[in-house]
Structures are given as C-alpha cells and as structure tokens.
Amino acid sequence: MEVHNVELVMSAVDPKQYPKTGQPEIALVGRSNVGKSSLTNVLINRNSYARTSSQPGKTQTLNFYHVEEKLYFVDVPGYGYAKVSRTEREKWGQMIETYLTSRDTLRGVISLVDGRHAPTADDLTMYTWLSYYDIPTLVVATKMDKIPGAKWNKQLSLVKKTLQISPQDDLLPFSAQTKSGKEEVWQWIEQHAFG
Numbered sequence: 001m002e003v004h005n006v007e008l009v010m011s012a013v014d015p016k017q018y019p020k021t022g023q024p025e026i027a028l029v030g031r032s033n034v035g036k037s038s039l040t041n042v043l044i045n046r047n048s049y050a051r052t053s054s055q056p057g058k059t060q061t062l063n064f065y066h067v068e069e070k071l072y073f074v075d076v077p078g079y080g081y082a083k084v085s086r087t088e089r090e091k092w093g094q095m096i097e098t099y100l101t102s103r104d105t106l107r108g109v110i111s112l113v114d115g116r117h118a119p120t121a122d123d124l125t126m127y128t129w130l131s132y133y134d135i136p137t138l139v140v141a142t143k144m145d146k147i148p149g150a151k152w153n154k155q156l157s158l159v160k161k162t163l164q165i166s167p168q169d170d171l172l173p174f175s176a177q178t179k180s181g182k183e184e185v186w187q188w189i190e191q192h193a194f195g
C-alpha cells in the first residue's frame with residue numbers, strides 16, 4: 001500500500017478509548033528498543049512520525065495510527081525493559097492481554113525480534129502466547145542491516161527454531177535502515193487486514 005495519509009488518533013489505555021470505526025487493526029509487539037516505531041515509520045513512509053525512543057520503556061499506552069483511513073497500526077509498548085517497576089509491568093500485562101484477547105477488529109500481530117541474536121525468553125513467551133490465542137502472527141527479524149547477507153539464513157533459522165514458529169505463521173527479515181522487507185511486510189498486512 002502506498003501511504004500518503006496517517007493520523008495518530010489515539011493513545012489509549014482503556015478499551016473505552018479504542019477507535020470505533022470497526023476497521024481492521026494490526027498490532028506491533030516486541031521488546032523495548034527492538035524497532036517497532038522504526039518499522040511503523042518505514043511502512044507509512046515517514047521519517048519520524050511514530051516516535052523512536054530515546055527513552056526506552058516510556059511508551060505506556062497503545063498508540064493507534066490510522067493509515068489511509070482504512071486500517072490501524074497499533075504500536076504496543078515494548079516489554080523486557082529492566083527499569084520498569086513490577087507494578088508498571090503488571091499494568092502493562094493487563095492492558096496488552098485485554099487488548100489482544102478481546103479486540104474483534106484485530107486481524108494480526110507483527111512480533112518483532114532482533115535479527116542479530118537468538119530470540120529472548122520474553123520473545124518466546126510472547127510468541128507462545130500469541131499462538132495459544134490463535135492470533136495470526138508475522139515474526140519480523142529486524143536490524144538485519146547489522147548482519148552480513150551471508151549470515152541471514154542462519155539467523156532466520158535460529159529465530160524460527162527458537163520460537164518454534166508454527167506453519168500458519170510467517171517470518172520475514174527486515175531493516176528499517178535499508179527498508180529491505182518493507183514490501184513483504186506490507187503484503188502480509190494487506191492479506192490479513194483485508195484478505
């Protein structure tokens with residue numbers, strides 16, 4: 001999709017604040033600092049519309065980006081940031097769980113992992129959880145510009161194996177720097193949002 005028009009419509013904590021248009025939503029989840037906002041910016045052709053973090057762990061609300069007045073990207077606050085208090089973490093967990101399990105308009109989740117390393121225990125927990133709830137998931141291995149092309153396949157296999165990605169889900173390499181993978185990610189989104 002060629003994007004010209006994006007609007008941050010809502011920073012929501014409470015379900016009452018979620019958009020009411022009934023249009024499809026694609027959520028982005030992943031460790032704090034993994035590159036969720038950067039992926040969002042590439043998808044919507046902006047350099048810094050979704051705020052990339054100088055302060056990891058600071059985003060504590062669901063940010064709904066209305067894209068071409070057709071669908072929403074939902075930027076979910078990152079997990080795994082050590083300096084967040086236990087109370088904050090529990091609040092985060094409840095908000096995410098409520099959203100992911102009860103949102104009718106949610107069509108799929110993009111789960112980001114750092115392509116340079118093996119997925120973390122938190123990444124595995126998140127993916128396992130999404131599978132358990134049967135939420136269609138695209139795993140995106142990001143920051144791929146930081147590893148040489150000759151190692152891509154090996155890294156992707158490691159991600160696939162560590163997360164035990166199920167046959168109905170997909171895995172794609174991505175780089176916000178080179179924009180490699182952008183078209184493939186968009187294809188997945190369109191297929192799941194409108195397919």
Ligand code: GTP
Pocket residue numbers: 030031032033034035036037038039051052053054055056057058059077078079142143144145146174175176177
């Ligand atoms: P939170 O909002 O804190 O959860 O972080 P986030 O997941 O939104 O990460 P963000 O997009 O803010 O990126 C974190 C840092 O990683 C920034 O410095 C980005 O420039 C960098 N980054 C993100 N994606 C890539 C990528 O594909 N390649 C490279 N080289 N750097 C990236």
Ligand code: MG
Pocket residue numbers: 036037038051052053059075
């Ligand atoms: Mg962010």
